[in-house]
Amino acid sequence: MAKRVGMEVGIAAAEAVGLCNIDVAAVYPITPQSHIAEHLSNIVADGRINAEFITVESEHSSISSLCGASATGARTYTATSSQGLMFMHELLPIVSAMRLPIVMGIANRAVSGPLSIWNDHSDIMPQRDSGWITMFAENGQEVVDMTIQSFKIAEHKDVMLPASVNIDGFQLTHMVEPIEFPTQKEVNKFLPDRKPFATLHPDKPITMGAFAMPDRFAEVMKAKDVAIVNSKKIILEVWKEWEKQFGRSYNPVETYKAKDADVLLVTMGSMGETAEIAIDELQKKGVSVGLVKIRLWRPFPTEELKAAVKGAKVLAVTDRAVSFGGVSGPVGMEVKSLFYHEKDRPLITNYIMGLGGRDVTVEDFIKMAEKAVEAEKKGITEEYEFYGVRG
Amino acid sequence: MNIVENFDLFAPRLVDKKEYFTSGHRSCQGCGEALAVRLMCKALGEDVVISCATGCMEIVSSMYPATAWEVPWIHVAFENAAAVGAGVEAGLKALRRKGRIPDRYIKSVAMAGDGGTADIGLQALSGAMERGHDMLFVCFDNEAYMNTGMQRSSQTPFGASATTSPAGKVSYGQKTWKKNVPEIMVAHNIPYVATACPSYPLDFMRKVEKAKNIKGPTYIHCLSVCPTGWRSASNTTIKVGRLAVETGIFPLYEVENGKYRITVDMPEPLRPVEDYLKLQGRFRHLKSVEIEMMQERVDLEHRKLMNKVNNLQSWEELEEEGAILEVWESVLAGSEGYIE
Numbered sequence: 001m002a003k004r005v006g007m008e009v010g011i012a013a014a015e016a017v018g019l020c021n022i023d024v025a026a027v028y029p030i031t032p033q034s035h036i037a038e039h040l041s042n043i044v045a046d047g048r049i050n051a052e053f054i055t056v057e058s059e060h061s062s063i064s065s066l067c068g069a070s071a072t073g074a075r076t077y078t079a080t081s082s083q084g085l086m087f088m089h090e091l092l093p094i095v096s097a098m099r100l101p102i103v104m105g106i107a108n109r110a111v112s113g114p115l116s117i118w119n120d121h122s123d124i125m126p127q128r129d130s131g132w133i134t135m136f137a138e139n140g141q142e143v144v145d146m147t148i149q150s151f152k153i154a155e156h157k158d159v160m161l162p163a164s165v166n167i168d169g170f171q172l173t174h175m176v177e178p179i180e181f182p183t184q185k186e187v188n189k190f191l192p193d194r195k196p197f198a199t200l201h202p203d204k205p206i207t208m209g210a211f212a213m214p215d216r217f218a219e220v221m222k223a224k225d226v227a228i229v230n231s232k233k234i235i236l237e238v239w240k241e242w243e244k245q246f247g248r249s250y251n252p253v254e255t256y257k258a259k260d261a262d263v264l265l266v267t268m269g270s271m272g273e274t275a276e277i278a279i280d281e282l283q284k285k286g287v288s289v290g291l292v293k294i295r296l297w298r299p300f301p302t303e304e305l306k307a308a309v310k311g312a313k314v315l316a317v318t319d320r321a322v323s324f325g326g327v328s329g330p331v332g333m334e335v336k337s338l339f340y341h342e343k344d345r346p347l348i349t350n351y352i353m354g355l356g357g358r359d360v361t362v363e364d365f366i367k368m369a370e371k372a373v374e375a376e377k378k379g380i381t382e383e384y385e386f387y388g389v390r391g
Numbered sequence: 392m393n394i395v396e397n398f399d400l401f402a403p404r405l406v407d408k409k410e411y412f413t414s415g416h417r418s419c420q421g422c423g424e425a426l427a428v429r430l431m432c433k434a435l436g437e438d439v440v441i442s443c444a445t446g447c448m449e450i451v452s453s454m455y456p457a458t459a460w461e462v463p464w465i466h467v468a469f470e471n472a473a474a475v476g477a478g479v480e481a482g483l484k485a486l487r488r489k490g491r492i493p494d495r496y497i498k499s500v501a502m503a504g505d506g507g508t509a510d511i512g513l514q515a516l517s518g519a520m521e522r523g524h525d526m527l528f529v530c531f532d533n534e535a536y537m538n539t540g541m542q543r544s545s546q547t548p549f550g551a552s553a554t555t556s557p558a559g560k561v562s563y564g565q566k567t568w569k570k571n572v573p574e575i576m577v578a579h580n581i582p583y584v585a586t587a588c589p590s591y592p593l594d595f596m597r598k599v600e601k602a603k604n605i606k607g608p609t610y611i612h613c614l615s616v617c618p619t620g621w622r623s624a625s626n627t628t629i630k631v632g633r634l635a636v637e638t639g640i641f642p643l644y645e646v647e648n649g650k651y652r653i654t655v656d657m658p659e660p661l662r663p664v665e666d667y668l669k670l671q672g673r674f675r676h677l678k679s680v681e682i683e684m685m686q687e688r689v690d691l692e693h694r695k696l697m698n699k700v701n702n703l704q705s706w707e708e709l710e711e712e713g714a715i716l717e718v719w720e721s722v723l724a725g726s727e728g729y730i731e
Contacts, residue, residue: 023485024478050489052481056474057518064471064515068442068478068499071465073492074485076478094467193491200440200463200479202497207458209466216455 002180009140010173012181013079013105013165014039016147018049019187023074026054026062030084034107034173037079059084063091063102070100071208073199075151078102081169082109085123089130095162096131096224098208101154101194102162104132105147108269108320109169110356118357119169121269121320124297125330131224133163133231134298136269138254140177143167145248148187153238155194159231161224166297168270170357182246190245232299252301253308257283258290263372264309264346266317268294268331271360275318278365289369294331302338314347316372319384320354328384349375350384364388405593407433409461416459417451421625423616423632424448424531427589428502431529431613432462434599439498440465440479444472444507447538448531470511473519473528476501480524498603499526505546506536508612509572520579520608527602527609530572533617541620545570548640549688550681551673553620558676568688576610577646583609585645590616590632591655594643598654601645614641622672634667639693650705651696664689 007015013036017025025044027037044053052069056062059080066076080088085106095102110116111123124134133153137143143165150163167173182190198206212220232252239250256276258264267275272293282289292308292315294301309315319329327333332350339345349372354360368387375381411432418425428448432439440463443449449466452459467475480499486492501519503512508530516528535553536542543553543565552564576584583605587595595613602609616632618625635641636655639662643655664686668674677685 023489024481026478026481050485052485054477054481055522056477057514057521061471061474061477061515061518064467064474065478065481067467067471068465068475068480069482069485070478072440072479072482072486074482076482091468091471098467199492200465201492202437202439202463203493205461205463207453207460207464210453210455210458211450211466212455 002182004178004180006176007140007179008035008174008176009143009167010035010107011039012140012177012179013143013147013167013173014043015181016144017077017105018043019182019184020077020148020151020191021075021188021193022049022051022077024052024054024066024069024076026056026065026069026076026078028056028059028062028080028084030059030080030087034079034081034169036105036107036173040077040079059087060091063088063095066102067091067095067098067100070102071098071200073194073196073201075155075194076102077104079105079107081107082111082117082123085127086111089127092127092130092132092162094209096228097220099160099197099227100162101151101160103147103150103154104162104164106164106166107169107173108166116356117169119171120355120357121166122322122355124164124166125321125323128298128330131161131228132298133159133161133228133235134166135163135296136166136294137172138270138272138293138295140172140175140179141248143172144179144181145242145246145250148182148191149238149242149250152191153231153235156234156238157195157197159227159234160197161228161231166269172270186245190241228299232296232301235296250295251304252294252296253304254293254295255308256291256293258292258308260288260311261290262288262313262376263369264290264292264312264315265365265369265372266292266294266315266331266335268297268318269320271318271354274360274362275365277362278369281362282366282369287369287373289373300334305335305338306342309346312346314349314372314376316368317348317350318368319350319352322352322355332384347375347380349380351387352384353387358388406596407436409433411435411437411461412452413459413461415457417454418447419619419625421618421628423589423628424533425451426628427531427595427613427615430589430592430596431502431599434596435462435498435500435603437462438495439463439500440483442467442472442476442479442499442501444503444512445469446504446507447533448502448504450538469507471515472501472503472507472512473516476526476528477519477522477524480526499524500529501526502529502531504538505530505532505534506544508532509545509570517575517579520576520581520610524608525606527599527611529599529611529613531613531615533615533620535617535620537617537620546572550677550685552676553673563677563681564673573610573612573646577649579608581608581610583645583647585610585654586612586614586641586643588614588632588636588641588643590629591636591643594654598645620673622675623670627670631667631670634662634670637662638664638667639689640664640667642693642696644696644700648705648707649703649709651700651703653700661689661693
């Protein structure tokens with residue numbers, strides 16, 4: 001087994017990228033910044049990887065320049081968060097429509113206003129329908145593993161879609177955690193050079209980014225949807241291969257002491273580990289409660305989630321973003337819609353919490369679980385609740 | 392310029408016969424921009440990747456599943472052609488260095504209209520030029536957002552009636568003067584900046600070739616007559632372009648290492664601006680007082696340009712005189728292609 005090292009997770013993410021033989025990185029230090037970009041620039045400056053590092057003048061140009069670079073056949077990476085991701089928004093569906101396997105690390109942070117640099121998921125949720133493979137890491141080890149896995153998934157000939165690894169800002173990006181790094185040799189074995197399907201080169205001129213009239217556009221949209229839905233098969237294969245080579249298993253939905261539990265907390269991202277402690281304490285008290293963690297947000301793991309919560313009476317779905325005026329938070333809506341056709345569907349409560357860096361403690365998860373237990377008796381009184389928010 | 396009159400005689404020997412921007416595209420009759428793009432491609436040749444902004448040229452040339460492009464071409468969005476072109480350059484450079492593509496020099500060229508260059512695209516353009524990418528950016532300036540319906544841009548000339556700066560009972564149309572993008576590019580200390588117009592095809596193609604062979608960031612601003620938006624007859628495109636030059640409204644010059652040079656002589660005195668205006672419906676509402684204002688401004692701009700032409704020395708010359716131009720040195724040093 002490789003040696004574990006203590007490292008800040010943002011820096012570890014850059015180190016993981018450094019193992020992936022990327023060709024071009026483009027980053028812009030929009031506030032709020034993580035250490036991913038600057039550490040990656042150190043790796044390039046020290047000649048540890050042979051890559052072009054473009055210090056673009058905006059996030060819009062970072063993703064734009066990676067479109068150009070990826071279209072030439074290069075392996076590309078960028079990192080961003082919050083306002084930077086929002087500024088990229090226009091380009092994200094174009095990247096997936098052009099089937100460019102760009103990999104992006106997102107240090108999830110709140111979106112202005114008011115200005116907040118702290119962690120929640122309000123930056124990634126508006127990108128939900130962009131056609132990017134979107135996964136959430138729970139700890140530093142997952143960030144490293146999933147970053148390396150993402151290149152292989154994104155570049156796979158049956159996928160060819162961009163992928164983002166979501167890393168909770170501060171609460172994960174700035175934590176020092178014990179991390180086990182694969183060796184360069186091991187990564188080379190797992191992740192060979194990119195073999196692009198088509199590239200911009202005069203030897204075989206092609207046109208990329210053509211425009212579509214109404215008689216073609218819908219077919220392109222369907223093709224993109226089919227591609228991302230089908231990508232789950234490849235994601236599972238790549239995760240299996242990872243497990244075989246490195247011993248750490250990955251699933252679209254993870255469970256913690258969920259078997260036969262009446263109430264299940266549902267989390268996404270780094271809060272899963274806090275929730276685990278709450279589950280331990282509640283189970284000690286004899287409360288029938290477990291935990292389900294969604295790792296893969298797009299493509300959404302419908303079968304896996306249904307299987308994971310089978311038999312549960314109440315799901316307490318947590319959300320770290322608001323869909324203003326909507327039925328629930330984004331994860332809440334997703335889960336509710338998933339179970340509509342099920343005969344024995346659970347009650348679903350939805351807690352919006354942890355916005356803009358607000359702490360969510362073990363105690364809070366315990367309270368949420370207790371509320372959910374109560375909901376089982378009293379029924380659902382409201383579609384969602386801003387948990388622990390004044391006013 | 393006699394050479395233009397004798398184009399038929401010289402063309403077969405001077406111009407690549409191969410078409411890289413092929414016929415069958417959907418540009419309007421008499422489109423000066425399509426002509427300019429065709430000429431640019433002939434001057435660039437095969438070893439090129441073109442990054443194109445959203446706009447007329449993108450729409451007319453790339454309706455899926457057809458394409459007019461015989462060279463590798465990519466369109467991503469409106470405001471980012473320079474950033475995409477920068478990424479293409481970086482990608483090709485890295486892949487060539489790592490032996491993953493053939494060891495051959497390929498030029499990254501980005502192109503956009505005046506909106507995609509001077510307005511919404513200015514930030515990406517400035518960034519790409521400042522970073523010293525080895526790329527050519529060509530602005531095809533038809534002086535308004537023609538693709539979306541002739542809305543005014545920062546390149547719409549004073550007095551022109553555009554759909555968002557219309558002439559009316561209390562308005563003579565566009566109130567502002569053209570933003571001087573070539574000058575903004577010169578301020579980026581890039582090695583080559585030029586203006587051009589397809590009415591002078593050999594001058595334009597020579598400039599494209601020159602820019603192609605310079606390793607570093609280069610910029611060409613090409614006036615592209617738009618019969619649809621300018622309300623001019625489609626068979627007068629070449630003539631209108633020439634009048635823009637002969638009246639001094641759009642002088643053709645190049646700035647090489649800071650040295651200004653007029654590349655197409657203008658008559659002395661300049662032809663009156665009215666000769667240019669009267670061929671175009673977008674100016675037909677103008678009264679003599681506005682035309683006089685325009686004439687005065689054009690004369691002033693002409694004197695400003697000639698002052699630069701006559702008095703500014705190239706950066707190399709200044710260096711010999713002891714001036715320090717480290718900025719310029721560092722721009723090129725930052726571009727690996729230049730060192731090559």
